[in-house]
Every structure is written in C-alpha cells, then in structure tokens.
Amino acid sequence: xxxxxxxxxxxxxxxxxxxxxxxxxxxxxxxxxxxxxxxxxxxxxxxxxxxxxxxxxxxxxxxxxxxxxxxxxxxxxxxxxxxxxxxxxxxxxxxxxxxxxxxxxxxxxxxxxxxxxxxxxxxxxxxxxxxxxxxxxxxxxxxxxxxxxxxxxxxxxxxxxxxxxxxxxxxxxxxxxxxxxxxxxxxxxxxxxxxxxxxxxxxxxxxxxxxxxxxxxxxxxxxxxxxxxxxxxxxxxxxxxxxxxxxxxxxxxxxxxxxxxxxxxxxxxxxxxxxxxxxxxxxxxxxxxxxxxxxxxxxxxxxxxxxxxxxxxxxxxxxxxxxxxxxxxxxxxxxxxxxxxxxxxxxxxxxxxxxxxxxxxxxxxxxxxxxxxxxxxxxxxxxxxxxxxxxxxxxxxxxxxxxxxxxxxxxxxxxxxxxxxxxxxxxxxxxxxxxxxxxxxxxxxxxxxxxxxxxxxxxxxxxxxxxxxxxxxxxxxxxxxxxxxxxxxxxxxxxxxxxxxxxxxxxxxxxxxxxxxxxxxxxxxxxxxxxxxxxxxxxxxxxxxxxxxxxxxxxxxxxxxxxxxxxxxxxxxxxxxxxxxxxxxxxxxxxxxxxxxxxxxxxxxxxxxxxxxxxxxxxxxxxxxxxxxxxxxxxxxxxxxxxxxxxxxxxxxxxxxxxxxxxxxxxxxxxxxxxxxxxxxxxxxxxxxxxxxxxxxxxxxxxxx
Amino acid sequence: xxxxxxxxxxxxxxxxxxxxxxxxxxxxxxxxxxxxxxxxxxxxxxxxxxxxxxxxxxxxxxxxxxxxxxxxxxxxx
Numbered sequence: 001x002x003x004x005x006x007x008x009x010x011x012x013x014x015x016x017x018x019x020x021x022x023x024x025x026x027x028x029x030x031x032x033x034x035x036x037x038x039x040x041x042x043x044x045x046x047x048x049x050x051x052x053x054x055x056x057x058x059x060x061x062x063x064x065x066x067x068x069x070x071x072x073x074x075x076x077x078x079x080x081x082x083x084x085x086x087x088x089x090x091x092x093x094x095x096x097x098x099x100x101x102x103x104x105x106x107x108x109x110x111x112x113x114x115x116x117x118x119x120x121x122x123x124x125x126x127x128x129x130x131x132x133x134x135x136x137x138x139x140x141x142x143x144x145x146x147x148x149x150x151x152x153x154x155x156x157x158x159x160x161x162x163x164x165x166x167x168x169x170x171x172x173x174x175x176x177x178x179x180x181x182x183x184x185x186x187x188x189x190x191x192x193x194x195x196x197x198x199x200x201x202x203x204x205x206x207x208x209x210x211x212x213x214x215x216x217x218x219x220x221x222x223x224x225x226x227x228x229x230x231x232x233x234x235x236x237x238x239x240x241x242x243x244x245x246x247x248x249x250x251x252x253x254x255x256x257x258x259x260x261x262x263x264x265x266x267x268x269x270x271x272x273x274x275x276x277x278x279x280x281x282x283x284x285x286x287x288x289x290x291x292x293x294x295x296x297x298x299x300x301x302x303x304x305x306x307x308x309x310x311x312x313x314x315x316x317x318x319x320x321x322x323x324x325x326x327x328x329x330x331x332x333x334x335x336x337x338x339x340x341x342x343x344x345x346x347x348x349x350x351x352x353x354x355x356x357x358x359x360x361x362x363x364x365x366x367x368x369x370x371x372x373x374x375x376x377x378x379x380x381x382x383x384x385x386x387x388x389x390x391x392x393x394x395x396x397x398x399x400x401x402x403x404x405x406x407x408x409x410x411x412x413x414x415x416x417x418x419x420x421x422x423x424x425x426x427x428x429x430x431x432x433x434x435x436x437x438x439x440x441x442x443x444x445x446x447x448x449x450x451x452x453x454x455x456x457x458x459x460x461x462x463x464x465x466x467x468x469x470x471x472x473x474x475x476x477x478x479x480x481x482x483x484x485x486x487x488x489x490x491x492x493x494x495x496x497x498x499x500x501x502x503x504x505x506x507x508x509x510x511x512x513x514x515x516x517x518x519x520x521x522x523x524x525x526x527x528x529x530x531x532x533x534x535x536x537x538x539x540x541x542x543x544x545x546x547x548x549x550x551x552x553x554x555x556x557x558x559x560x561x562x563x564x565x566x567x568x569x570x571x572x573x574x575x576x577x578x579x580x581x582x583x584x585x586x587x588x589x590x591x592x593x594x595x596x597x598x599x600x601x602x603x604x605x606x607x608x609x610x611x612x613x614x615x616x617x618x619x620x621x622x623x624x625x626x627x628x629x630x631x632x633x634x635x636x637x638x639x640x641x642x643x644x645x646x647x648x649x650x651x652x653x654x655x656x657x658x659x660x661x662x663x664x665x666x667x668x669x670x671x672x673x674x675x676x677x678x679x680x681x682x683x684x685x686x687x688x689x690x691x692x693x694x695x696x697x698x699x700x701x702x703x704x705x
Numbered sequence: 706x707x708x709x710x711x712x713x714x715x716x717x718x719x720x721x722x723x724x725x726x727x728x729x730x731x732x733x734x735x736x737x738x739x740x741x742x743x744x745x746x747x748x749x750x751x752x753x754x755x756x757x758x759x760x761x762x763x764x765x766x767x768x769x770x771x772x773x774x775x776x777x778x779x780x781x782x
Contacts, residue, residue, distance in 0.1 A: 064737035103739035380756025
C-alpha cells in the first residue's frame with residue numbers, strides 16, 4: 001500500500017529555503033534513511049494534499065544544475081533521469097529564491113525540459129520586498145509555462161496552495177512542456193539522443209542527452225548497456241563538457257530577459273548587511289579571532305551547561321535503580337534491571353544534553369550563514385591534511401565528545417574528507433578522558449607552581465596538544481592512503497546572513513538527538529549489558545568462594561559492615577568473567593606496565609572511558625563516594641606480589657598515554673558504524689588507534705621503568 | 706583582450722569583468738552558480754591563511770580555492 005503513494009520530489013538550489021519548505025510540508029512526519037548503496041542521507045516525509053490524499057515528499061539534495069560535482073548532487077540527478085529509480089517523482093515542487101531568480105531558473109528550465117509535472121514555489125518575497133522589489137509571478141508563470149506560487153517558507157504562507165496545485169497536476173496528468181523552449185539540442189545531440197532512446201527507457205530526448213552526459217558515472221545501467229552507450233558517444237564524437245557549457249549559456253540567454261521583465265527592478269550590488277558583517281567576520285585578523293571565540297564559547301557551553309542536566313539524569317536513574325532494588329524481590333530480573341539495564345539507558349541519555357547543546361549551536365551557525373565563512377577561512381589549512389574547512393568544527397567539538405562531533409561531519413560533502421574527519425576526531429581528548437587523567441596525573445608529576453601556572457595543568461594542556469597533533473598526523477596518513485572518488489571542490493556559495501529559522505533548528509535537533517538515542521543507543525545498551533554481565537558473574541563456585549573468603553577476611557580484620565561489603569564486591573569482581581578476561585589479557589599488557597587488575601578496568605571502560613575510575617574504585621575496595629584524593633592515596637599504597645608499588649610514574653604515564661590514543665569507547669565506534677554504514681571503518685579505527693596506543697605505551701614504559 | 710589576468714591577480718576591492726574560463730569543470734559549476742562571462746566581479750577578501758578567495762558577482766557571494774580562481778580569466782572594467 002505504501003508503495004502506491006505518489007512521490008513528490010522537492011528540488012532546488014542550495015540555500016533556497018528547501019528545508020524550511022520541507023518542514024512546513026511534512027512537520028514531524030519525517031524519516032531519515034539512505035539512498036540505496038551510498039552514504040547520502042535520504043530525507044522523506046508524508047503530507048496530505050487536500051486533507052485526504054497522502055503523498056510522500058522526497059527532499060532531494062540541493063544542486064545548482066543537472067551537471068553535478070558532488071555525490072549528493074548526483075543523487076538528485078539520478079532520481080530524475082532514471083525512469084526505474086525508486087525515487088523517480090510523479091511531480092516536482094521546485095523551490096526558487098526570488099532574490100536569486102536568474103540563477104535559480106537554470107535548474108528549473110533543465111528539469112522542465114524533462115516533461116514532468118512541476119510547480120514552482122517562489123520563496124524569499126519578504127526579503128525582496130525589503131528592497132522594494134516585487135515579482136510578477138503570473139507573468140513569470142506565463143513566460144515559462146509552469147505554475148508559480150509565492151510562498152513564505154518561514155511562516156508557511158502559500159504552502160496549502162502548493163499542495164492543491166500538486167493535487168491538480170496529478171489529477172490532470174499535466175506535464176511541463178518546455179522542450180526546445182530554452183534549449184535546442186544540436187544535430188549531434190539530437191542524433192545521439194535518438195540512438196540512446198532505442199536502448200534505454202527515457203522520457204524524451206533531453207532525458208536521453210542527460211544520460212549521455214553522465215555516462216561515466218551512471219550506476220543504474222548494466223555493463224552491456226553501458227558499453228553500448230559508450231560506443232554511441234564515441235561514434236557521434238560527443239563532447240560532454242563543451243555541450244554542457246553551450247547549453248548553460250543558451251539557457252541563460254533565453255531566460256535572462258524574462259527575469260528582467262518580471263522583476264520590478266533588478267537587485268543592486270550595493271553594500272548590503274552581509275558585506276558589512278563580512279568586513280569584520282572574514283577579516284584576516286578578526287576572522288580567526290571571532291571563530292576561535294565562538295568555538296571557545298561552544299566548548300565552554302558544552303561543559304558548563306550540560307553538567308546540571310547530566311548530573312540530573314545520572315541522579316534520577318541512580319535513584320530509580322535504588323528504589324526498584326528496595327521494592328522488587330531480589331532475583332535475577334531485578335539485578336538485570338537495576339544493575340544492567342537502568343545504568344545502560346542512563347549511559348546513553350547522559351550524552352543527550354551535550355549532543356543537544358552542540359547541535360543547537362552548530363545548527364544556529366549554519367542557519368545564519370556563518371558556517372560557510374568558517375569553511376572558507378580554514379579550507380586551505382585543512383586541505384593540507386586531507387581535511388575540509390568544515391572538519392575544524394568537528395575536531396573542536398571532539399574536545400567535548402566524539403559522538404556529536406562525528407555526527408556533525410555530515411555537513412562535509414566530499415566523502416573522503418568526511419571519512420578522514422570521522423577517523424581522526426576521537427584522537428582529540430574528550431571530556432570522558434578527564435576523570436582518568438585527573439586520577440593518574442598525580443603519579444606523573446607532583447603539583448607545584450611554575451610562575452602562575454600549575455605543573456599538572458601544564459601536563460593536562462600538553463596531553464590536549466598531543467591529541468590534536470596526533471589527529472593531524474593521522475589525517476595526513478589517511479590522505480596518502482585513501483583514494484578520492486570524486487574531485488574535491490571548494491567553489492562554495494557564501495549565503496547572505498539571515499535570521500535563524502527556529503522551526504528548522506528544532507527539527508534538526510529533534511532528528512539528530514533521536515538518531516543518536518535510537519541509532520547508536522542500541523549498540524551502547526547491548527555492550528553495557530554484556531559488560532555488566534561479565535563484571536557481575538563468574539563461574540558460580542568461584543564467585544561463592546570469593547564471597548566466603550572476603551567474609552572470613554573481614555571477620556579476621558574486624559571490618560565494619562560497609563567495609564565488608566566493599567571487600568566482597570572487590571573479591572567478586574576479581575573472580576568474575578571480567579576478572580578472568582583481565583588475567584587473560586595480562587601477558588599482552590604486561591610490557592606496558594599494566595597488571596591484570598588494570599586489565600579489568602581497561603575492559604570495563606570500553607563502555608565509556610570514565611568507567612575506569614569506578615572499576616578501579618571497586619577493585620581496590622574504595623567506596624563509590626570517595627573523591628579523587630582518596631582514590632589516589634589508596635592507589636599509592638597498592639603493592640604488587642613483590643611488594644613494590646603498582647602505580648609508579650612509568651605505569652601511570654603509560655596508562656595516561658594509552659587512554660589518550662586508544663579507541664576505548666564503544667559509543668563512538670557505534671556512531672562511526674552508523675555514519676559510515678559499515679563495520680570496516682570502526683574496525684580500522686579501533687585497530688589503528690589502539691595499535692598506536694600500545695606502541696606508545698610500550699615505548700614509554702620500557703624507557704621509564 | 707589584453708593579458709591573462711585572473712582572480713588571483715586582483716587587488717582587494719578591485720573590480721573586473723569575467724571574460725572566460727580556462728577550465729571546463731570550473732566553468733560549468735561557476736556558471737551554474739550565477740557567475741557568467743560578461744558579469745562584473747570584485748575581490749572582497751583573501752582568506753586569513755591564504756589559498757582561498759572571496760568574490761562577489763552581482764548579488765552572489767562565492768569562495769574559491771586558488772586553483773579554481775586561476776581559471777576565471779578577466780578583462781578590466
């Protein structure tokens with residue numbers, strides 16, 4: 001039944017206000033998937049045209065013409081030239097910005113030559129009105145032979161008329177018929193199109209011509225047809241690029257006079273607000289300064305604003321677990337619920353405040369048009385490392401948490417540059433590493449003042465810098481190894497500054513947060529359940545024995561009730577499956593200076609790095625509410641079998657560096673899997689990061705011990 | 706016309722007219738973005754760390770890498 005729904009494609013240039021219109025049309029009835037076989041996001045949604053006729057609206061990636069330069073633009077073209085494409089539309093809503101009408105007519109006249117039912121949604125009339133410019137949309141409609149409706153994407157004005165127009169077009173089965181009106185195929189193109197239409201199903205000659213233009217990158221033909229197509233192209237001596245340029249010129253020549261006749265006056269190139277803002281914002285000196293101030297503010301707010309909601313979530317779930325623990329019968333189900341499931345869900349939701357704040361700020365910067373300026377300013381430096389101007393935002397966000405940072409790479413259209421950004425972002429020290437470093441740093445360097453600076457603060461800063469340097473070096477290596485699938489272009493439009501559209505901000509936030517909770521969240525939950533099981537269970541008799549031994553020891557040592565409980569927990573963890581795993585990995589981590597207890601902590605902290613602190617506390621029978629100082633003192637007293645201290649300076653530094661480089665975060669891996677749609681990249685990421693960590697820690701420990 | 710001046714030869718704030726493009730791919734994309742031969746263009750800024758150019762043509766603002774900017778040939782005035 002769902003397949004019988006009519007498909008309406010939403011198409012237009014970038015920055016025309018397409019997502020606003022999409023949100024107006026579909027509201028929250030949206031779904032995000034992928035176009036088959038590629039990593040380009042496919043956004044679609046549902047709407048009722050006349051109150052009862054349901055249709056699917058497909059938000060095709062924005063493009064300037066049917067001659068695409070990036071992967072997502074190609075998706076839009078494929079959906080329009082392949083009659084068997086699952087997204088081949090029954091009708092098109094073309095969104096055009098009246099302040100850039102001339103340029104927006106290029107793609108419109110191209111798609112209208114494909115004989116599809118089209119309605120034009122003319123947007124940004126309010127901005128034109130500010131400059132006292134009006135557009136005679138009825139005249140425009142007559143001249144181009146397509147219905148034109150004025151809309152306001154921000155408040156939804158005109159959207160209902162668009163829906164009714166589409167309804168009418170579908171009922172009448174009325175297609176645009178502008179072939180030869182704006183572009184006349186030359187003799188070679190005409191012949192070639194005729195020949196192609198004999199072997200490939202097409203709508204008309206222009207459709208066939210576009211297939212010839214895209215012959216090299218066409219995914220929907222079998223080899224036999226591709227060869228036949230290539231043969232025809234060579235036979236007719238068809239030069240794609242030259243014909244493209246001729247076509248674009250001819251179209252502009254034919255529709256430019258129309259634009260002049262429908263606008264009350266033309267848009268001047270006088271200094272606008274955008275010029276004034278950019279005079280400061282892209283300034284050689286102030287530009288980077290403003291950028292880093294914004295980033296600093298973003299970084300601060302992620303830390304500062306998220307602490308309260310994060311603690312709140314943490315406490316609420318802990319309270320819930322305690323409450324259930326007290327009121328439910330003590331059995332396996334209760335344990336699973338209170339010790340496995342609830343902390344697991346809490347471990348996912350605790351990231352939500354950070355993700356929300358980060359995306360709120362990023363979406364705002366994107367909405368007002370700032371992001372394109374940042375890309376322009378940093379593109380050159382990032383290029384040297386195989387990254388994109390946009391990567392800088394992800395790298396900086398990685399300082400808070402790699403998960404939202406990796407999700408923010410979606411704005412990078414070049415796949416290679418996006419992939420490299422995803423691969424290196426987790427090397428930037430995230431907030432979860434801080435508790436680990438804070439515990440261990442005291443073993444590396446005592447706290448003293450150097451001038452007004454604190455010695456440990458300096459080491460902290462050095463660790464951040466090492467992380468940044470490592471990310472850049474890794475990018476450079478990936479740049480050399482990976483091969484590019486497409487040209488890397490900048491040629492970026494810097495859109496005029498605009499007030500943020502809060503509805504768009506809301507929908508983007510809603511989509512990103514739910515993608516995290518329901519996408520990556522599933523994997524995080526499963527892994528934390530597994531880790532909980534491993535740390536809570538062991539061979540039954542061993543666990544029983546451990547408890548008994550702990551009780552006897554407690555009686556001998558005359559421990560109070562609380563200390564006894566801690567001792568039991570510690571002995572049980574030692575004998576759990578996680579304990580066995582710790583002993584199992586000990587020979588591997590011994591050269592790094594780690595014993596099997598640290599091994600247990602390494603394993604449990606896969607759920608999240610900060611779990612290291614909790615596990616260490618349990619292992620050494622330190623109460624849960626102990627502060628860092630108590631943990632540190634306890635650890636200092638810890639001796640190994642030969643009576644030497646476990647946590648020496650060499651071990652601590654080796655451990656810090658291990659946490660700095662190693663991919664110790666399942667949540668990040670789950671996100672990388674989600675974003676790259678494969679297990680290959682998270683596996684490579686795990687291997688290269690943990691491999692580096694191993695080598696660095698090995699050298700450090702062997703050199704210092 | 707005269708020289709082989711391109712966007713990278715412009716002084717800040719200087720205006721010129723696009724005469725042609727010396728690379729088809731750059732031409733196709735920029736023309737689709739509204740930068741046509743015959744259009745007036747002015748250099749607004751160079752990027753803080755070099756390598757990129759910020760130009761304005763009519764009411765279109767576009768950022769280009771230097772290897773892209775080199776392909777936009779200009780005549781004066």
